[in-house]
Structure formats: C-alpha cells, structure tokens
Amino acid sequence: MSTHFDAIIIGAGQAGPSLAGRLTEAGKSVALVERKLFGGTCVNTGCTPTKAMVASAYAIHTARRGAEYGMTTGPISVDFARVMARKEKIRLDSRTGVENWLKGMNNCTVFEGHAQFESPREMRIGGERISGEQIFLNVGGRAAVPDLPGINDVPYLTNSSIMDIDHLPQHLVIVGGSYIGLEFAQMFRRFGSEVTVIEKSPRLIAREDPEVSDAIREILEKEGIHIRLAAECIHFAKHADGIAAGVDCTSGEPEIVGSDALLATGRKPNTDDLGLDKAGVKIDERGYIEVDECLRTNVPHIFAMGDCNGRGVFTHTSYNDFEIVAANLLDNDPRRVSDRIQTYALYIDPPLGRAGMTETEARKSGRKLLIGTRPMTRVARAVEKGETEGFMKVIVDADTEEILGAAILGTGGDEAIQSILDIMYAKKPYTTISRAMHIHPTVTELIPTMLGAMSPA
Numbered sequence: 326m327s328t329h330f331d332a333i334i335i336g337a338g339q340a341g342p343s344l345a346g347r348l349t350e351a352g353k354s355v356a357l358v359e360r361k362l363f364g365g366t367c368v369n370t371g372c373t374p375t376k377a378m379v380a381s382a383y384a385i386h387t388a389r390r391g392a393e394y395g396m397t398t399g400p401i402s403v404d405f406a407r408v409m410a411r412k413e414k415i416r417l418d419s420r421t422g423v424e425n426w427l428k429g430m431n432n433c434t435v436f437e438g439h440a441q442f443e444s445p446r447e448m449r450i451g452g453e454r455i456s457g458e459q460i461f462l463n464v465g466g467r468a469a470v471p472d473l474p475g476i477n478d479v480p481y482l483t484n485s486s487i488m489d490i491d492h493l494p495q496h497l498v499i500v501g502g503s504y505i506g507l508e509f510a511q512m513f514r515r516f517g518s519e520v521t522v523i524e525k526s527p528r529l530i531a532r533e534d535p536e537v538s539d540a541i542r543e544i545l546e547k548e549g550i551h552i553r554l555a556a557e558c559i560h561f562a563k564h565a566d567g568i569a570a571g572v573d574c575t576s577g578e579p580e581i582v583g584s585d586a587l588l589a590t591g592r593k594p595n596t597d598d599l600g601l602d603k604a605g606v607k608i609d610e611r612g613y614i615e616v617d618e619c620l621r622t623n624v625p626h627i628f629a630m631g632d633c634n635g636r637g638v639f640t641h642t643s644y645n646d647f648e649i650v651a652a653n654l655l656d657n658d659p660r661r662v663s664d665r666i667q668t669y670a671l672y673i674d675p676p677l678g679r680a681g682m683t684e685t686e687a688r689k690s691g692r693k694l695l696i697g698t699r700p701m702t703r704v705a706r707a708v709e710k711g712e713t714e715g716f717m718k719v720i721v722d723a724d725t726e727e728i729l730g731a732a733i734l735g736t737g738g739d740e741a742i743q744s745i746l747d748i749m750y751a752k753k754p755y756t757t758i759s760r761a762m763h764i765h766p767t768v769t770e771l772i773p774t775m776l777g778a779m780s781p782a
C-alpha cells in the first residue's frame with residue numbers, strides 16, 4: 326500500500342525545493358525525497374564551498390601582494406584548517422537552511438533515502454512506497470571517474486572528497502583543465518601546494534575562444550602552476566613519493582608524480598539507479614533524461630530538471646528549469662528552455678564571465694560580424710585595483726546590430742557580463758548599451774567604449 330501525493334519530487338538540489346514551495350503554495354500535497362545532503366551539489370560539493378575557498382585564496386593572494394598597496398606585514402602563512410573550517414561553516418549554514426525550509430513547509434512530507442521507480446506512478450524509498458499524480462526528477466550528477474588502469478590502486482580525489490581533506494597537498498596533480506580543474510588549481514596554488522594540471526586538449530577550457538584559453542594559461546602559469554597540454558592521463562600507479570600519473574604526450578615527461586591526485590574529468594547524471602526503465606522514461610546514450618522544451622519526459626506526468634536532463638550544467642540552469650516547469654504548470658505562462666541564453670562564469674581570479682556565443686560559434690553561424698575588444702590594462706577601475714589581467718570582447722551581428730556573445734576575463738567580469746546579457750534578453754541593438762550612461766569608475770563603463778570601436782570580422 327503506498328501513500329499518495331499530488332506531486333513527488335526526487336532530489337533537494339537547485340530546482341526541487343523551490344518547486345516544492347510553489348506546488349504547496351498552490352495547495353498540492355508534495356513528497357520530497359533526498360538521499361544524501363539537502364542542497365545537493367551546489368551547496369555541498371560545488372559552487373558554495375568552492376567559492377568560499379576561492380575567497381580565502383583571493384584574500385591570501387592579496388595579502389602576499391600587500392606591499393604593492395602600502396601594507397607592511399610579516400611573511401604570510403596559510404592556516405589550511407581554518408580555510409576548511411570557514412568553508413565548512415558556510416556550506417553547513419546553507420545546507421541547514423534548505424533542510425529546515427523543506428521540513429517546515431506546510432503540506433510537504435520529506436523522505437530521507439534513495440528513491441527508485443516501481444512503476445510509472447509509484448516509487449520505493451527503502452521499505453516505504455509512495456505514488457504521485459506528477460513526478461519531478463531533480464537528481465543531479467556526480468563526478469565521472471574515468472576507467473583508467475591503476476585508478477583503483479591510488480587514493481584519488483574528486484570534487485566531493487576534496488571538500489573533506491585534512492591536509493594541504495604538497496603537490497596536487499589535477500587531471501582535467503576545465504571549470505573544476507582550474508578553480509581548484511589556482512586556489513590550491515595560492516594555499517601553498519605545488520600544482521600540475523594535465524589536460525588532453527591542446528588548450529585549457531577548450532570550449533572557449535583560443536585567446537581566452539591562452540590568457541587563462543598565462544595567468545595561471547604566472548602563479549607557478551604547471552600546465553601540461555595535449556597530455557592525456559592514461560594510467561595511475563602508486564609511487565614512493567605518492568601517486569604517479571602516466572601521460573600520453575609528444576613532449577614533456579611521460580609521468581608526473583604528486584602527493585595527491587584530483588579527477589576533474591567531467592560529470593555524469595544520477596540516472597543509473599533510479600529504475601527509470603520501470604517508469605518507461607527515456608534516457609540518451611550518455612544517461613541524460615530526454616525532455617521537451619517544457620522539461621517533460623516522454624512519460625507525460627514525469628518531468629526532469631537540472632543537471633540530469635543534460636540541458637544545462639549550472640546552478641542557474643537548474644533553477645531556471647524550476648521556473649519553466651512552475652510557469653507552465655501553475656502560471657499558464659509558456660516559458661521554454663530555448664528562451665534562455667547560455668551564460669556562466671569561471672571562478673578563477675580574475676573571473677571569466679561569459680554570455681551567448683563564442684567568436685568561433687558566431688563565425689560558424691555564417692553571419693557578418695562586428696567584434697570589439699579591450700584589454701583590462703585600459704580599464705581605469707582595473708588599473709586602480711591593481712588587477713589588470715585579462716580582456717573583454719564582444720561579438721555583434723553586423724546586420725541586426727544585436728549582441729551575439731561576449732566574454733569578460735577580468736576583475737569583476739562575472740558581474741559586468743550581466744549588463745550585456747540583459748540587453749541580449751531584451752533583443753535590443755548594441756547601441757542601447759553604448760548610449761547608456763554608466764557609473765565611473767567601473768568595469769561596465771568601458772563596455773560602451775569597446776562597442777564604439779568594433780571592427781568588421
């Protein structure tokens with residue numbers, strides 16, 4: 326005998342809890358199931374703890390540069406235990422906030438355990454069975470561990486386990502030079518570790534334009550991070566000094582020895598243990614749940630939101646999925662996944678803020694383009710702050726005058742990019758920004774100047 330609910334939500338990540346809030350407010354009975362930590366990846370092993378650690382790394386880095394700013398101090402030492410304790414408090418507060426919110430929500434019953442389908446409307450959580458009129462899957466993903474020879478012979482770290490280490494790695498070898506790899510690389514270097522990044526592509530964060538990859542490499546190498554490109558990690562082995570990573574490469578050493586190894590080689594969806602076959606829900610060849618523009622699966626009463634549907638891999642895309650589902654089901658508002666414009670930031674220092682297409686993508690689209698760039702050395706605020714690394718770039722459709730994409734690698738880039746993003750959503754020409762008066766001195770105030778000096782490309 327199962328307990329019946331209007332809605333079952335699986336996963337307390339970035340979409341599930343907010344949807345529970347909207348559904349219960351609309352008078353529906355909701356069962357929310359979480360098998361591990363309330364708040365999911367972002368709160369526990371993703372954005373929140375990493376950005377807390379990035380903040381510590383930035384403070385330490387700035388302190389080391391203190392003399393430049395007129396500050397006299399003794400030698401800077403890092404209290405890694407304190408760094409981790411600060412991170413721990415921030416993630417715990419956030420996790421508890423989500424948990425208390427859900428457990429105190431009227432008409433919401435929280436189940437703690439692993440949920441699996443028994444049939445299209447029925448799910449099992451341990452010994453309990455529940456059924457729902459509608460079912461919303463927000464099951465997220467986890468670190469993908471490549472099946473490399475020797476991987477199980479060494480104590481490797483992932484983005485989850487590195488959150489709980491009790492020592493500062495003497496030499497952290499990171500496999501993967503993309504979002505996760507680069508954020509951890511810079512923070513651990515700033516904490517005092519020797520760091521080597523092994524990336525199989527010929528450049529870092531290879532989805533970006535080549536000059537973005539090159540500038541990021543320069544920034545990281547200047548801080549003493551060793552970067553091995555066109556180098557595929559092909560095996561691991563125990564070594565007297567720690568862990569040896571075997572590398573397939575045409576130049577450089579074929580083996581890198583470190584004290585600790587972090588795998589940052591991508592993520593995979595938590596869909597293999599949900600019993601989706603019993604519900605008849607289709608997944609693609611990589612395990613992502615197939616959904617339509619309103620996040621509905623092939624089974625009409627089942628929806629999938631967040632990282633598990635492969636339509637986005639960020640906290641803001643997961644939250645936006647919640648908004649789309651709620652708008653369609655509760656507000657008679659036909660919001661669609663295709664309404665959104667790609668946007669994200671890479672939180673190295675300085676950060677990379679991105680919106681829309683890269684130049685490579687814009688060129689492939691066959692449009693006539695206008696491109697503007699400006700180095701951060703020519704942004705007054707960056708000069709005043711002593712943070713002049715990076716550049717900004719914008720790509721405009723020469724015929725429609727609409728902005729197609731932008732990248733701001735530089736101080737405040739994660740914030741400044743949003744003014745460009747909003748104009749893109751408004752579908753207004755670039756001249757809307759170039760005629761606006763902005764605050765001095767800010768990074769954003771130079772966007773009109775950059776737009777005023779674009780060249781055909």
Ligand SMILES: Cc1cc2nc3c(=O)[nH]c(=O)nc-3n(C[C@H](O)[C@H](O)[C@H](O)COP(=O)(O)OP(=O)(O)OC[C@H]3O[C@@H](n4cnc5c(N)ncnc54)[C@H](O)[C@@H]3O)c2cc1C
Pocket residue numbers: 335336337338339340341358359360361362363364365366367368370371372373375376438439440441463464465466484505595598599630631632633637638639640641642643672
């Ligand atoms: C190191 C790192 C840093 C990141 N930094 C950023 C960042 O700065 N900005 C950004 O936008 N994104 C960032 N991300 C990505 C972001 O964390 C994810 O995109 C986001 O958390 C996905 O949210 P979600 O709701 O889809 O899933 P999740 O947050 O993963 O939540 C899924 C939940 O479902 C639960 N669950 C799974 N299966 C079951 C089951 N069968 N039964 C019950 N419960 C289940 C899980 O325990 C989990 O709590 C980062 C990710 C990592 C790994």
Ligand SMILES: NC(=O)c1ccc[n+]([C@@H]2O[C@H](COP(=O)([O-])OP(=O)(O)OC[C@H]3O[C@@H](n4cnc5c(N)ncnc54)[C@H](O)[C@@H]3O)[C@@H](O)[C@H]2O)c1
Pocket residue numbers: 471500501502503504505506508523524525526530531556557558559589590591592638639669670671672
């Ligand atoms: N700032 C942010 O928003 C942020 C931060 C961290 C993570 N995330 C999310 O987490 C997701 C996963 O990030 P990620 O960096 O793990 O994955 P990714 O898929 O972006 O990058 C994996 C990298 O590992 C490399 N690689 C794979 N196997 C390798 C091998 N054997 N040897 C050498 N290199 C190898 C790939 O070439 C690639 O560059 C991202 O898609 C992102 O959504 C976001």
